[in-house]
Structures are given as structure tokens and as C-alpha cells.
Amino acid sequence: MRARISSFVLPALIVVVAGATVPFLVGFNQYYVLLALQSVIIASIALAWNIIGGYAGQLDLASFAYVGLGGILATTLMTEYNITPWVGMFLGAGVSATLAFFIGYPLFRFGVKGVWYALSTAALVVILHEVSIMVLGSFDYYIPFVEGWYYLRFRTWENLYYFSLIILAFVISLNLYISRSKVGYYLKAIREDEVAAEAVGIDIRKYKLLALMTYASILGFIGYIYIVSQRTFSYKTFDSSLSVYIAIIGIVGGLGSVSGTFTAALILKVVEEYLRGYLGGVLPGLHLLLFGVLLITVGILRPEGLSTLTDALVKKVKARIWGGAP
């Protein structure tokens, strides 16, 4: 079997190499490097969502519950106890995965799915939002300026950007690996029909929980990078609207499509930034309004999202690389 490992590592490597040229292309302009960093973070979160939303078909609206929890934990450990985020991010991943377990286990155990699953996850973000007002108070926390690889914070954004590219590469590889493995087949079967999936021997609770915890741990890990890129955290980090936005990216990109989700994340982020930069002062929320329109359009006209377009492109590129028939 040709290129089994390269089939899921190579695309990630291509993305990293292409991505690594960005700071050079923009002449190390910090505005653009930060934008690139934020795009990579959003793409990573959306691709993590693809595991629970795209493959397993569970409309999860809680992404920023996990991002916030993991990120605030790692950040607080660093600022209060001087613990390196290299440790804190793994702890963040662990805590987010634990939260996912305590939410997901009973939900899946009692067969909560579809709209009720979506609502429970939306409720989770609201709960954390309100609880964190009690715990954190209603202020913004700014991270004191510390520098170096120990803190994963730097005077300029390049290093963090390169680091985020590695995370993105990992998430892409993981997605591709899952889609080609037994877990991926099982998750897709669950997405299509839970009853039929169970009847061919799939332990649907176990696999849904696995998908949910994988997703949550990636988000918990990324949380610190997200907070550093925002320069601040507060109860507002538990953002319902952003959590819905992640699901929008996944749906617009096409459920279960890595290339579609990745493309959608980048396009939407760039459009958002453009509209915010030029019209944000005049019309706040215009980009989100347009994403709403986009979501309606995709739902009505192209439920498969961008995936058919991007899949065709990926096939062409693959054919170029391996010289096979497209």
C-alpha cells in the first residue's frame, strides 16, 4: 500500500511549509502575522470541531467552553504560579477533556441527540459564561508581559505563529488519520444513522464520547494560544456566538471535509477581517450578518458545502504530485 502514512502527513506538511512563508511574504508586518495566527487558530478549532460535528454528526455548539476553560487554566497557571504553558496547555487539554466527559457521558448514555444535544452544548457555554462572572468577576485580565519560549510569548508574533502552524498540522493529520481509520468509519456511520450503526456492532456511546473528548482536548490545548493572540481573557472568552461561528465554518466547509473546513475557515476569517477593518466602525456585526446569509444559502442550495469544490482541487493536486490519473 503506497504512501499510507504520507497520505495524512503530507497534506499537513504542505500546509505548514506554505504557511511558514506567510511572514516573509508580508514582510513581517505584525498586523498581518497576527491575522495569520488568528486564522490558523480558528482553522485548528474548526478542524477539531470537524471530528465531533463533521464525522460524528453531533452539532456541538460549545467550542469556546473548552477553549476558554483550557486557555484560562493555562494562562492562570502561568501568571499566578509561573508554570510554563508547555505544561499548562496539556493540563488545559486534560481539564477540557474531563469536562467533555462529564457532559458527554450522561448525554450519550441517555440518548440525547440532534437538537437536544445542540442545545445542551449551547447551554454549557452560557453556564460557564455566567459561572465565570462569579469566579473571575466582570473584568478583563491582561497578561503581564513576559517573554521567551518558556512562556510561549514573544515581542513579535512570528514564533507563536510558527508554533500554531504545528498545532494546525497535527489537527489536519489527526483528521485525515481518523477519516481513514476504523474510528472514522464508525463516526460517519453514527452520523448517518445511529440505530443502523448500533446494529452493525458499533458502540455508539463510546465512539461519540471518544470524538467529543478528542475535540475538547484539542480545544483545551489551543486555549492558551488563543488567549495570548487576544492579549486578554475574561468571562467573555466563553463566547456563545463564536461557538456557533465555529459550527458555521464546519457546515459551510462541508461536514467531514478537511479541505472544505480549512478553506472555509481561512476565507471567512479574511472576509471578517476585511469587513471589520473597512466597515467595522460604521457597521459592527456586518461580517457576521453576511455569514448568516452564507449559512442560509449553503443550507438551502449546497448542503455539501465547499467540500465538492475543494475535494476536486485536492484530487488535482494529488494527481500532480503522484502523477496518477486525477
Added chain:
Amino acid sequence: MSDAVLLEVVNLSKRFGGITALNNVSMRITKGEILGIIGPNGAGKTTLVNCVTGIYKPDGGKVLFLGEDITGRQPHFIALKGIARTWQKIRPFYNMTVIEAVTAGALLRTKDVLKAREEAAEILEFVGIPRSKFEVLGKNIALIEHKLVDLARAIATKPKLLFLDEVVAGLRPHEVDVIADVVKKVNREMGITLGVIEHVMRFVMNISDRIVVLHEGRLLTQGKPAEVARDPLVVEAYLGTKPV
């Protein structure tokens, strides 16, 4: 036919609200046979299969598979033990390709996706799906193909016992014959014991070694197809001459 009992159902009961869908049904399926399960609408045929395969938890009675008590276990556990099924109302994986759907079934017995795909390809060819259809999405195939893919997906789990729930419902007469041939082949060449729930008499009488008849949630009678067809009780149940 060997006499080894594969499945034994003892006094199985299932109620929905005030309605008793299954009332103390006891029956056996022996290894290697094709057992037809017939009865008028609402006789409890699908409920019986749902109770055996873990979709419903029975309210009373036992289900023994190869001597092991599997009553009320979860469907995936029962599939792992070796009981598979198809669905009266097809349950396709619309956004997966034909080969992917069957591979999902084959992955029950292996972790190796490539091996599972090869098995899936063999089974698909066995039931008569041409290779040209393998990469087609589930939402783009015809009803007869859905039935065959559903069947292939169930076979791919390598069951010892396979229930077919009204597998020919909605098909044209010549398609019914296609399915009949495939079903006999599955039984003879793969050695899978079959429980065939059916409405279409010609089909079930033609393929079954033995028939059980359910009526209003009870076991009415059982025997060879020819005997059952002559049984006045069965005729009554179907024609409804018995005053209700």
C-alpha cells in the same frame, strides 16, 4: 440440517402502553436453516426481531443465543455475539459510499481498514453489486441496490444468524426473484442461518425450510411451509374469518 439450537426465545413479552405486541412467545432457530416468520400486520414479527437484537428491551422472557442469555443487552453487543439484521424501512448511510457503508460493517471483526474494504468488496460482489457502484454515495442508488447494500452491510459483520425484515417490500416481481436467489446463496454458501420476516407469501414459502406464524403477538403455529399453508388457523388469521 443439524439440530443444534442457535437461538432460543422463551416466553418473550413486550408491551407498548396498553398494547401487548408480544405475548409469551417461545420459539427456536436451529443452525443452518432458513426460518420464515410470517403473520398479518401487527402480529409482532418486527417486535420479536427488535427484542432479540436489542432495539427494544423485552418486558418478560429470555433470549438465549448459543446458550448465552442476551436478554436486554445493547444492540452492538448482540451484533458482536453474531446476530445481524436488515431493516423493513431501509436505513442507508446516505453520505457514505456503498463500499464505505459495507466496510463499516466489516470493521466489527477487524481493525484493519484495508482488510475490511477487501472483505466488503467481496461481499458486495457476492450479493450482486457491480464494482462500478462501489464509489457511489448511498443517496444516489436505487431501492433494490439499497436492499442489497443493507444486506451486504449486515453480512459483513460475519453473523451466525441474520434477520431479514421484509426485505422484498416495495420491490417488483423480478427483483423479488433476484433477492430470493441471493438469500438462498447467503444461506448455502456462507452458512448463515436466516430468520426471514415476510409479508410476500410466494417469496417466503419458496425460500424457507420452516415457518413460524405469529398472530396478535402470539405464536399461532409452526411447521413446514406446505403444512403451514394448509393450516386452517393460518388461513383464518390471514383472511380474518375469525370474529374479532
Added chain:
Amino acid sequence: MLPSSNLILQSVLDGVFLGFLYSLMALGLSLVFGVMGIINFAHGDFIMLGSYLVWILANSLRSDPSLMSVITVPLFFTIGAAIYVAIIRPVLGKEPLIQIAVTVGVGYVLQNLALMMFRAEPRAVQISYLNFYVNLGLVSVHTAKLTSALLSLFIVLGVHYLLTKTWVGLAIRATAYDKEIASLMGINVGKIFLLVFGLGISLTGLAASLWMTFGQADPYIGSSFGLLTWVIIALGGLGGVSGLLASSIIVGVIQSLTMTLVSPSVSLAIPYIVFIIVLWFRPQGLFGKG
């Protein structure tokens, strides 16, 4: 330091009033979900849209918000019918996730439209004929809240009467029960869907008019009301008017009590915690059958 029993009594009373208004807010959602099976994530955003509309109308006409329902109800029926034709009808029968996605899109559009037009600061109507308290000794009653509660109850019971006692109601219930059989009985299912969706949205216009007699409009109340009304439906289970009223009042009282006894932020979180726990143990709702 225990709060006085008066304070608790007052808080329960306010919660009950709020609960009746919640039942009106949830009524349209319950109809649309129960009859059409459509999962409307934009429901709360229509209440939000209505609240802004009422704010503009009441302030420019210098009149009480509740009277604005004369305008909002027919207008929202029309908007609902138009959205049904343009957006909901094309996704009928598609996967639930696509239906949810489309309504999430509608909600996103409405919320951000409001943000663009009105910015994030909360808006309240200045004029209300009923904005005063009547002191009853142990408790005092806010007349606007009392009126909105009574009107809500009246409307909820009215719609219940419509569903159970009239021919249209019978047709709606038949459609909810089984679309195919209903259409075989000569019911025009397409028309019923249009009617139900229009009705569902017009009820949000009505709820908004009552809400604005004492509440405020901001772009985010839609998300809160949306989630809250879903919680009420989950707790109430579908179908029964008594389940709807009971779960609305439970949610209203829980919110009001936690607001008084603990803190406003907890009062916003508590219904959702209850919701998740109820989903775990009674997926059919506290008052649902099964």
C-alpha cells in the same frame, strides 16, 4: 443572614408573572416544532426583533408598548410566512442538522442586523401606562408584569382552544400527528405549515410587545430567549398546554429566586443547569408522556 420571607414571596410572585410571559414566548416555538418538526434556532431573535420594533413604534407614537401588538402581530405573521416560503420550505425533509443550520443563519442575520442598526446598548420604552407598583401589604404588584402575565395566559389558553375546538385546530393537530394521513384526509399540509409558521412568528411579535412594557431590548436578548424557550419546551415536553405553563412558571420562579437570593449571573445559568440534568434523566421532559 436570611432574606425576609416577604422578599422571597415577592420574588416568587415576580417569577410567576415572568413565567406566564415565558409561556407565551415558548408557545410559537412549541407549535412550529410540534407540528412541523422544524427546529427553529432563530425563535428568540424574532422576539428580539419585535422588541426593537415595539421600542421604535411606542416611542414615536408616544403610546404603550402593549398596544403595539396591533401592528406587530399581523406584521410578524407576514414576515413569518415569507421566511417560511423563502427559507424553511426548501429545507423541509432535509437532515435536521441542515434545518438547524439554516435557522441559526436566520438568527445570526437578525442579531447582527440589530447590532448594526441599534448598537449594543439596551433600549427601553419611556412611556408605559402600567409602569407602577400596587402595594398589597406583604407584596407589591408591578402592574405591567401582572398585565403581561394575564394577557399571556389568555393568549396561551386561546391558542389551546383554537387547537382543540376548531376545524383549523383539528387540521393542525392531524398534520402534527401524521402529514401523509392528513393530506389524504384532504388537508392542505402546505397551507397548514405556512399558517403555523406565520402564527408561531406572530406570537413572538405579541410576546415582544408585552415584554417591552417592562423589559429592555438589546441584540443579545434573542439568544437568551431562544435558549430559554427551548429549555421550557424540553422541560414541558411537547403537546400539553399544562406542561408548557408549568415548566414556564418553574423556569420563571427559579430565575427570579436565584436572582434575589444569589446573583443575577447565577439566575441566568440555573435554568440551563436544570435543563441539562433533566435531559439526562427525562429526555421526554418533566411533564411529557413516555
